[in-house]
Amino acid sequence: MALRGVKNFLCGSRVLTVKQNGVMRLSLVWYHCSEESERESLPSEWYEKAFLKLTKLSSFLKTVDLINGRPVNVIDESRVHDDILLENLHLFKSLARDFIGCPSVQETMKKNMIVALGSNAECKEPLCFSKASERESIRVDSLTKVASFLDISAQQRKVVRAAICPQVTRHQILTGALEEILDGLKSEIEYFDSRCPSNQVKMAKQIVVSCLKVLDIATSYNPESTSWMRVAPVKDADSPTTSHKWEDILERFIDLVDCLSEETKLALDVKKAEVMKEALYQIRDVRIDKNIGYRETRHQESLVQKILSKTLGHSSRCLFTLLTYYLYGNMQDIEVEVRGGLYEIGQGNKFRLCMGKILTSDEEKMLWSGVKQLDKALGLFKFIWEAAGMKGDLELQGHLWCIGTDSRSLAYRGNTFLLHGIDHFR
Template sequence: MACKVAGRLISGVKCMKTKRTEGMPLNAMLCHCSAESHRECLPSEWYEKAFPKMKKLSHLLKNVDLIDGRLFDIRDESIIIDDHIAKKMHTFKSLARVLIGCPSVQKTLKNNMVTLSAGKNANPFDCFSKPSERDPMIVNSLSKVSNFLNVSAQQRKLVRLTVCPQVTQHRIWTATLEEVLSGLKFELDYLHSQCPNKGIKMGQQIVSSCLKFLSDKNTSNDLDSTSWMRLTPVKTAESYASQKWEDILEMFNDLIEYLKSENELVSHINKLEVMKEGLSQIKDVLVDKSIGYKEAKHQESLVQKKLTKTLGYSSKCLFTLLLYYLYGHVRDIEIDTCGGVYSGGVDQNRFYLCMGRILTSNEEKMVWSGIKQLDKALGVFKFVWETAGMKGVLNLQGHLWCVGAEARMFTYKGNVYFLHGISV
């Protein structure tokens, strides 16, 4: 069984238990919320009972942020690995999504936008008023982005033809693999320090071998290792020439097998599976840096050509390469409230893409963390919009919600972000 460990835990969070208040139990409330999800709003009594529960969870999770599937203590940015805290965060965000739909919160949102923008483009649209606009979204493929933006099949072809040659460059490909492996290595090292087991230990060895492969360093000859690790100790030109991308594909297969029971590493294992798609397409390509410059460049060119030809528009591998190309990271982006694309009112050539995040506190570090995460998500959508040649100008607008927060407006990289308080 996988270890249940925690990084630097928030004081008192791990051992706390939510007390039940009078009225509908929390689990029943969430089930009721799901059953009523297609209604525009719930009875006022529901919001009145739900708000104290959300407020309490907000206090318990004050220093915890959820960024792309991982819990962090924002005070020192340490990773938190704890199922108990993860469940509380899921409950907190589920309640918040419904409370954002409360008529009083919606009214406050509109007033904030008008007041803080000083009348400029003052609330030309109603955002997050529909239940579907408050649904979460994991941005993990170009298809998902294009479906959201209503990009046509012809425009998707244009996006792929533009994106593929850029993100499949050899340096982007290898750097993306290294980023995937480095993130996994960091968490494997931490888990090994807390509760070592055979799977984690073997995972560490394999990750090190993968990174050495990518950096052209020699791997050790270990008789207990699997076949791809038992390399001849004499490094001749012939032994270098025999290496192919298939070698690292086999390493990924072994890595997944050893770590599949480690629940804390699910997101990393998923990303290994994603990158296997690209590896399988170039497995016959040689990896040999002992040859001349022109020959080495030819090998790198083959990698780019094969990936460009075979990675389809819906490929999560292609999307991961794009994320690294744009931001230098590889984890899929999570959005708490997906919002939508709204018309700019009188100006038919102007559109607004609104998306949101739900925060556990309104501390500056938490707020700016939320803004930066939204910036990455919104940036991917605008990149696809512009690359596809969509008609009209797409303006980006981020919304953040927090219990009891004072309404504020921020500008980051030329885009506007609103902070709204949640109260009933």
């Protein structure tokens, strides 16, 4: 289909089919239209063609999903390094987001919710994902983004910060987050170094190993299992005293980010390292010393927590990163493929947070992987809601879409997740 034909006929469409050397290629094209026209469904001809493309892509991508911004084979949980596959995944998700707005899928969703939530739902339930803005994706990477989504006031945001800072700035949370970032970056660097070796990547690998060695000094003792009476280790006269400051790790992180600034394939991991520089800068003058007793160690850890609690503001991405590690024990990005919204339901100050995930297949592992990713995102929003002391009960509801599947509901950790089938446009 020629560009002019697509442009005349699709408002808001993102798909362009181009024929090059006898090969049909799909590319993403963005168009802008008014808010009113965004809310209208696209022509039936678009849905018919889009469904054929979705079906083919679903078959090709049936075991693959986007996790932490990267393609992963969900069946064996292995990372997939394939740029073309990644491009097709993004195309599939983009097409599906538009398709969710078509009348037949909206009707399927409505019926599915009535069955899952009861016969009275039809007149009470809000219409979710009907607006184009509600079908866009969102990367959740700051407290400010979450607070804006939940309509949390500036005063309440101060309450959130005061509530979470003492928890997420603890020494073991900071060191755990740093180790997680470095281990992830090391794994990615080793993969690319084995296939596309370069001086910059080799140097970055050395910096990561060096960082981990210094960080090991800060985590070599476990305060939970050590007696308060422990004295400093006996120093070996023939060995130099091992003494560092957090500034040593800060300098290494700065060098690491600079070293990999041009490596686009490592951008996600480098960004995480760059975010953590804020915390390291604040505690740069605090000592890291392996050869001290328990009381001195606890003093250093307390000092780290005190400084970070005071200096990391609500809008700090570093604070948000520490929060996600505190809640989930890993540094995976939280990306919501279909952002949904916050809806008021019934009476009595009740609200429902709806968010969605697009699946390439309804295989059990794929389905439950999607449910867990959604639950993680929804749980984070509810945590902030409760930390802000928001009035009203917040119910969480996840929605998943898949080509040609039977609609049904699932329960996970006390929340409802609705699986909707995407069928031929009618």
